[in-house]
Amino acid sequence: MEQINPKIKYQSVRFHDTLVQIQTIVFNGIECLCLEDVQHRFPSITVLCIDNIQLAFLRDNNGTRLTPLRIEACPDKIIEAIEPIGISNDIVHTFINHIDIKMQEMNKKTDLILANTQETLHRIKHLMTLMYELHEYTTPHYFIILPVNDHSWTSINGIQNLFLLQYKLYFLCECSDEPDKLHIAPHDGYTIKQPKEFIAHYGSYLRTTLQIARGLLSIGGFIIPQSENISTVVANTLPRFIKEPTNYDDVNNKLDVVEKVLDQTNTEVTHIDSSMIQKAILPETPLQGAQLRELEVFLDRVDDKHSLGNLYRTITDNGHVRWVCLEHYNTIGFNNKMLEYIRQFESIGGKFNMQRKEAILTGNLTTKHVNLFCDALKNGFTMLTLILQNCSIDIKDLDKLFDTIINRSSIHQLAIFTIEVRKWKGISKFICDHIEIYFKNQSLKVHFSTNNQNESMKLFIQILKQNKICRTLNIFGYDLLINDQNFLKDNQELTTLSISHFMNNEFLNKILTSNFLLRRLKLSFWLNSSSTLFTLCQAIQQNNTLVELDIMDHTCADDKTGTIELLKILRKHKSIKHLRLHVYHIELSNENETYLIDSLLHDTFITHLRISQSIISHELITAIIHACQELHSLIHLEFYNSQLSEDDISKLQLLHTNENLTYLSISEQDYWSIVATEFHNEFPQYQNIKLEQKLEQYNNHASICLDEMELIDEDMNIIVKQVIINKQCQLLSLQSNKITSIGISILANALNNNHTLETLKLGNNYISDNGVNSLVKILSIPNNNTALTTLVLRNNGITDQGAEYLAELLKINHTLSWLYLEENQIRDDGVRLLAKTLENQNNTLKMLVLSSNKLITDTSIDYLIPMIQQNQTLKKLWIDNCNLSEAGKQRLDEIQQSRQDFYIRM
Numbered sequence: 054m055e056q057i058n059p060k061i062k063y064q065s066v067r068f069h070d071t072l073v074q075i076q077t078i079v080f081n082g083i084e085c086l087c088l089e090d091v092q093h094r095f096p097s098i099t100v101l102c103i104d105n106i107q108l109a110f111l112r113d114n115n116g117t118r119l120t121p122l123r124i125e126a127c128p129d130k131i132i133e134a135i136e137p138i139g140i141s142n143d144i145v146h147t148f149i150n151h152i153d154i155k156m157q158e159m160n161k162k163t164d165l166i167l168a169n170t171q172e173t174l175h176r177i178k179h180l181m182t183l184m185y186e187l188h189e190y191t192t193p194h195y196f197i198i199l200p201v202n203d204h205s206w207t208s209i210n211g212i213q214n215l216f217l218l219q220y221k222l223y224f225l226c227e228c229s230d231e232p233d234k235l236h237i238a239p240h241d242g243y244t245i246k247q248p249k250e251f252i253a254h255y256g257s258y259l260r261t262t263l264q265i266a267r268g269l270l271s272i273g274g275f276i277i278p279q280s281e282n283i284s285t286v287v288a289n290t291l292p293r294f295i296k297e298p299t300n301y302d303d304v305n306n307k308l309d310v311v312e313k314v315l316d317q318t319n320t321e322v323t324h325i326d327s328s329m330i331q332k333a334i335l336p337e338t339p340l341q342g343a344q345l346r347e348l349e350v351f352l353d354r355v356d357d358k359h360s361l362g363n364l365y366r367t368i369t370d371n372g373h374v375r376w377v378c379l380e381h382y383n384t385i386g387f388n389n390k391m392l393e394y395i396r397q398f399e400s401i402g403g404k405f406n407m408q409r410k411e412a413i414l415t416g417n418l419t420t421k422h423v424n425l426f427c428d429a430l431k432n433g434f435t436m437l438t439l440i441l442q443n444c445s446i447d448i449k450d451l452d453k454l455f456d457t458i459i460n461r462s463s464i465h466q467l468a469i470f471t472i473e474v475r476k477w478k479g480i481s482k483f484i485c486d487h488i489e490i491y492f493k494n495q496s497l498k499v500h501f502s503t504n505n506q507n508e509s510m511k512l513f514i515q516i517l518k519q520n521k522i523c524r525t526l527n528i529f530g531y532d533l534l535i536n537d538q539n540f541l542k543d544n545q546e547l548t549t550l551s552i553s554h555f556m557n558n559e560f561l562n563k564i565l566t567s568n569f570l571l572r573r574l575k576l577s578f579w580l581n582s583s584s585t586l587f588t589l590c591q592a593i594q595q596n597n598t599l600v601e602l603d604i605m606d607h608t609c610a611d612d613k614t615g616t617i618e619l620l621k622i623l624r625k626h627k628s629i630k631h632l633r634l635h636v637y638h639i640e641l642s643n644e645n646e647t648y649l650i651d652s653l654l655h656d657t658f659i660t661h662l663r664i665s666q667s668i669i670s671h672e673l674i675t676a677i678i679h680a681c682q683e684l685h686s687l688i689h690l691e692f693y694n695s696q697l698s699e700d701d702i703s704k705l706q707l708l709h710t711n712e713n714l715t716y717l718s719i720s721e722q723d724y725w726s727i728v729a730t731e732f733h734n735e736f737p738q739y740q741n742i743k744l745e746q747k748l749e750q751y752n753n754h755a756s757i758c759l760d761e762m763e764l765i766d767e768d769m770n771i772i773v774k775q776v777i778i779n780k781q782c783q784l785l786s787l788q789s790n791k792i793t794s795i796g797i798s799i800l801a802n803a804l805n806n807n808h809t810l811e812t813l814k815l816g817n818n819y820i821s822d823n824g825v826n827s828l829v830k831i832l833s834i835p836n837n838n839t840a841l842t843t844l845v846l847r848n849n850g851i852t853d854q855g856a857e858y859l860a861e862l863l864k865i866n867h868t869l870s871w872l873y874l875e876e877n878q879i880r881d882d883g884v885r886l887l888a889k890t891l892e893n894q895n896n897t898l899k900m901l902v903l904s905s906n907k908l909i910t911d912t913s914i915d916y917l918i919p920m921i922q923q924n925q926t927l928k929k930l931w932i933d934n935c936n937l938s939e940a941g942k943q944r945l946d947e948i949q950q951s952r953q954d955f956y957i958r959m
Contacts, residue, residue: 064126068095068134077126085111085123086132097136103127107135192348192495193364193376195225195235197266198245198259199307202712219712220245220311222352224364228381239378240363243352244715246631246660246688251351252314260315266308349495349524350573353689353715361494367463368433374461382435382463394434397425410437415444423450430462438466445473448482448515455519459492466491469512485512487763491527497547498527500765517547525549525573529791551575551603554793554819558588565592565599575603575633578793578821586615590622597628605633605663606728617648623658632658633689635724639667650676657686665693665724674701681713689716693724725823729798732766739767748775754809756784766796773803777810786814788845794824801827807838816847816873822855829858833865842868847902848876856883860890867897875904875931884913888920891927900929904958907934911941918948921955931958 063074064086073094077084088110091098101108101124108124124132201219221242225235245251252259349361364376395405401422404413414426423446426434439458446454451474458464467490476482488509491498497520501509526547550564550571564571579585586604593599602623616636623629639646652659653676662677669692680687690705697705702719709717720727744762748771751757757776764772764787776782777800792800797820804810825846832838856879859872884903891898903909909932917930932945942959949957 062126062128064128065131066091066094066101066134067131068098071095072131077128078123080119080123083111084126084128086126088122088124091134095134095136098134099137100135102133102135103130105133108132193224193227193238193361195227195262196222196348197225197262197308198222198251198311199242199304200310201244201715218248219715220248220251224361224376226364226378226381227375228377238364244688245351246353247351254351255348256315259311263308263312263315364494365463365465366494367435368431368461390433391435394429397429398434401425405436410435411440412436412438413440413442415442418444418446418450418454420447420450423454427453427457430457430464435463437464438468439464440468440470441472442470444469444471445475447475451515452519455516456521459497459516459519459523460521464492472512474512474515483508483511485509488512490516492523495523496525496527497523500529520546523547525551527551527553529553545570549573549575551577553577554579558585561585561588562592565589565596570598571596572598573601573603574599575606577606578795578823579607586619590615590618593626593629594622599629601631601633602629603633603661605635605661607635614644617644620648620652620656624652624656626658630658631660633661633663634659635663635665637665637667639664639669639673639695641668641670646670646673649673653677653680653687657684659687661689662687663691663693663724664695667692667695669695669697669701671698671701674704678704678708681708685713688714690714691716691718691720691724693720693722693727725794725798725826729795729827732795732799739770741768741771744768744771745775748772748780751780751782753780753782755780755782756786756812757782758784758786759790760786760814761789764790764792764796766791766793766799768792769796769799773799777803777807781809783809784812784814785810786812787818788814788816788847790818792818792820794819794821794827797824798827801831804828804831804838804841805834808840811840812843812845813841814843814845815849816845818849820846820849820851822850822852822858824849825851825855825858829862832869833862835865838866839868843871843873844869845873846877847873851877851879853880853883853886855879857886860886863887863890863895863898870897871900872898873902875902875906877906878908879903879906880908881910881912881916884909885916888913888916892920892923895924896926898927900931901927902931903935904931905934907936909935909937911938913937914941914944917945921948921952921957928954929956929958933958 062077062079062084064077066073066075066086075086075090075094077086079085086101088101091101110122110124111119113119198220201221221244223242224238224240226238227235229235361376363378365379365382367375367377367382369375395407398405398412401418402414402416403426405411406413458467469485469488471484471486473484474482485508487501489500490513499513501513524546526549528551548570550573552561552575554577561576565574576585576589589604593602616634623632636645636649639649650673653673657680659680674697677687677690697719705714705717705719708714741764744759744764747759747762748757757780759772769792772785772787776785792815797815797818828844832841851874855877856874859874863869863872887901891901913932913935914937917932920927921930937945937959945957945959949955
């Protein structure tokens with residue numbers, strides 16, 4: 054701390070004709086004059102001088118001025134105190150007069166701008182009124198298109214080249230009736246897959262929305278949303294091109310290109326396709342709901358989550374449907390009228406949680422109750438989740454409730470826990486235990502209960518009968534245990550079927566060969582790639598409605614012959630025009646590469662291609678370039694964990710730069726690891742009250758059994774936190790649930806540095822080879838997992854690929870003692886890999902269970918006998934209920950007799 058010398062000294066200071074003595078202060082041995090002490094006498098002074106030389110204020114070693122501001126005193130001299138040089142009164146008056154003239158001119162211009170702005174707002178509001186006359190509100194009303202890159206109009210030669218440009222579609226948040234309050238939706242936009250067809254289909258509508266965009270651009274709301282109307286969170290997720298106000302000219306130029314495209318399309322459309330003339334020159338009327346519902350078909354979605362600009366459907370207090378961002382969903386929906394709706398809801402026995410935006414209905418729901426609730430939903434009663442718990446309801450009232458929920462409400466999730474549906478006079482028709490349905494724009498996703506699934510299916514059919522707006526049905530393969538494949542037949546609105554973790558080939562075959570008008574099919578993360586592909590190939594030969602087939606999101610290293618067969622069939626198929634394909638293990642000149650190159654060179658149906666774990670040749674790159682540049686068919690390309698030369702990477706990047714590719718991704722990671730990470734971060738607010746209550750019953754370090762609780766992948770985050778991290782249990786049983794490879798990857802990551810969990814039971818789930826791989830990666834880290842001794846993987850769709858992963862694990866892991874692999878799809882080759890490792894590379898495993906693997910034959914015996922002879926640690930082998938002959942069993946029995954400490958169950 055600085056020490057101040059109390060001895061009084063003075064400094065002579067002169068200001069104009071006044072000379073004064075001001076006390077100096079000693080800081081750290083230096084006598085100083087403080088500026089603030091001088092200013093106490095002469096407030097206007099800012100500078101201290103000697104002989105007209107300005108004195109510098111003292112600074113520290115870093116060059117920073119010391120506080121308080123001070124100079125070193127000069128007791129033997131007079132210091133001049135100087136004020137800033139002033140301006141003469143004449144100059145000031147002239148300057149003020151000049152400002153006054155300029156202000157008058159600015160006021161005139163401002164009045165003119167305001168008048169023009171009001172006229173612009175009036176025109177936009179008129180257009181908005183026209184657009185609100187739509188009878189169906191199935192899709193956001195406001196959208197515009199812009200070229201992805203900047204293009205001068207003179208550089209575009211001919212109308213054909215207009216449609217070779219990349220365009221993106223952007224939605225607007227419909228947060229207000231006032232045009233200047235609108236803003237771009239918080240999403241980076243959607244690439245348009247077929248610009249020619251899109252512009253032909255929506256040409257006149259785009260003219261209307263283009264005028265709205267022009268108006269917003271002119272008043273500033275398009276580029277810089279009003280601060281009181283948009284939060285930082287929303288602003289951070291806005292498209293990149295509108296975050297900087299300097300982009301005004303760029304956006305305006307892009308709007309010019311779109312306007313010219315629309316003008317040229319009207320005058321020259323006959324040169325493109327005569328069949329599209331009538332579509333392109335549509336009357337200037339608002340689109341109907343059916344036309345808007347088709348909008349999503351033209352959008353190339355990387356996330357494929359049906360988010361439509363991250364907008365949410367909500368109902369205003371006057372009954373209008375709006376599509377708004379999450380922030381405005383909260384502010385628009387929760388107005389004063391909400392309190393009245395909540396009181397009405399509570400009067401019929403309901404409970405409403407404002408924080409979670411969750412409503413719960415219980416008890417007997419009468420016709421009066423249902424009418425009151427439905428009217429409220431149609432007129433602005435806003436909620437995210439509706440729970441029907443222990444309810445009874447007449448089927449006619451249930452139909453009305455479902456109709457309102459699906460088509461005219463803001464509800465995003467419907468959860469039903471035990472509902473009795475009455476037919477008439479109180480007679481019970483059926484009782485549904487549990488079903489959860491998620492509504493997202495035009496998408497409907499359903500989770501069934503495996504208990505009383507037939508009853509759940511009846512309720513789901515009632516829901517589908519009321520659907521008027523959903524086009525896509527998302528369903529999980531583990532729920533397709535039903536026998537009735539005709540549940541989709543009566544719903545003509547559904548045209549897209551997406552099945553995740555698919556496993557029921559019979560169901561797929563019946564759906565594709567039925568009268569169901571399926572246009573798009575997406576299969577993700579299936580368990581048995583080879584059988585699924587061949588079933589798919591057989592079924593699509595008999596289908597003439599499919600237009601788009603998406604098998605891009607599968608993670609199994611598929612059988613090469615299945616992919617080749619699919620490409621052969623699609624070459625001759627009459628209706629399928631678009632294929633999203635994922636191909637594994639391409640090597641130089643192997644069959645996969647040969648057929649893929651041939652298809653890229655001669656066919657146009659491969660639009661999206663993902664390649665994993667492959668060696669990419671120059672010939673394949675040449676074929677890809679041809680498909681992009683010449684055929685204009687391939688628009689989306691991804692590589693994962695594949696070998697490409699730097700020269701080929703440069704060529705692909707040039708394709709993307711030149712807009713021949715709308716999307717290009719080259720990653721050194723496995724595709725599967727990226728999928729698992731994305732899923733892990735997708736559900737940060739997921740809750741399972743039943744699971745959390747169950748876990749509260751267990752003490753730390755206990756054995757925890759969560760069998761048959763219908764747990765899904767989202768539940769794994771809860772289990773990791775509560776069971777693995779907090780309670781540090783010794784035994785965890787998750788058998789007979791709905792856990793897939795994604796959920797297991799979340800669980801596996803939590804086993805890093807595990808020193809407490811000794812037994813992990815995962816039997817009767819949907820783990821597949823990918824889930825096994827996730828476990829193996831963690832358990833293979835040396836000294837990382839010193840506790841786990843028992844691993845149960847019964848009935849999980851594991852093939853020889855999974856057996857290979859486990860064989861590699863057994864070479865490294867020195868704690869695992871009991872391994873249960875019964876009721877899987879392991880063949881003789883998988884047995885060979887396991888037996889070879891156990892023969893001389895593992896001395897810790899004591900028991901191996903291969904029971905009920907029906908594909909294991911006598912061939913495996915030749916691999917098992919050396920294993921039994923050489924491995925003295927292994928004590929038990931269960932191989933009963935496999936496809937072994939009596940002679941084969943006799944051979945195993947003989948080897949068992951030679952080792953008294955060894956037991957084989959056959």
